[in-house]
Amino acid sequence: MQLDRTIFYPEGGGQPGDRGFIDQVKVNDTQLNANGEILHQIEGESNFVAGQEVTLTLDWDHRYDFMQQHSAQHLLSGTLYTLFKIGTVSVHLGQAEISIELDTDELSEEQIVATEEAVNKVIRQNVPISAQTVKQEEIPPLNLRRSVKVEGDVRLITIEGHDLIACGGLHVKESSELGYIYYLRSERIR
Structure with missing residues (x-):
């Protein structure tokens, strides 16, 4: 309809x-x-x-759950990139968990612990998460985590001081809304 x-x-x-x-x-x-x-x-x-x-x-509960997951994924992906230059290939947001495909063969236990600690620290700091729309020509000096794949105006999501990326999705307003993240498991898929 x-x-x-x-x-x-x-x-x-x-x-x-x-x-x-x-x-x-x-x-x-x-x-x-x-x-x-x-x-x-x-x-x-x-x-x-x-x-x-x-x-x-x-259905606000459904939307808010996925807003939290989406913002948490941005924070996690941004942290992995900042700490270890590990990029995100794809993401699946699900009812029970988030799966993120990374462009690395393996994460060490030390990398997992460091990432969890860094992400949860940002969550506790209650950092603002904001959206803004900019013109293509304004993008180059912004140092985005990933290249832009659209033409015309671009919507950027900023996790203040931690991540900046083009995204059309829905997000929470502050990192404290994410609660807490923890690593469940990993598997090789390719």
Whole structure:
């Protein structure tokens, strides 16, 4: 289902789409189609008609969980890059855990401990996390962690003093909202 405007965020960049309700009809997912239009995947049939006004209700717990995961991933990836020049290849945000594919064959126990300690220190410091949109020509002196893959204006996410990267996703406002991170396990996938 497509609306003329929405509060729902579509899936993208490893972040799942929003869920919630359009009036009393459940929205199970939100996607972006090839034309850049946001589509709401609803459960069952609906009796909506073009031009009808509707009330949107967001599943805030679902969105906030993934905002926390996404911001934590940025902080973790930025810390790995700053400390060890290890880049992030891909990310999957899930219901129970985050998986991050790194461009290294192995992380040592010392690297894992140092990364956990550094990330959790930033979380305890309650560092601001902010978004700003800049023009392409303003990017070069900014020292981004990763090259920009879009044309035109670019949205940057800053974890003050710790990470700066182009990102269109949703994030929390302060690092203390992340709680605590810890390493579960690693495995070779390629």
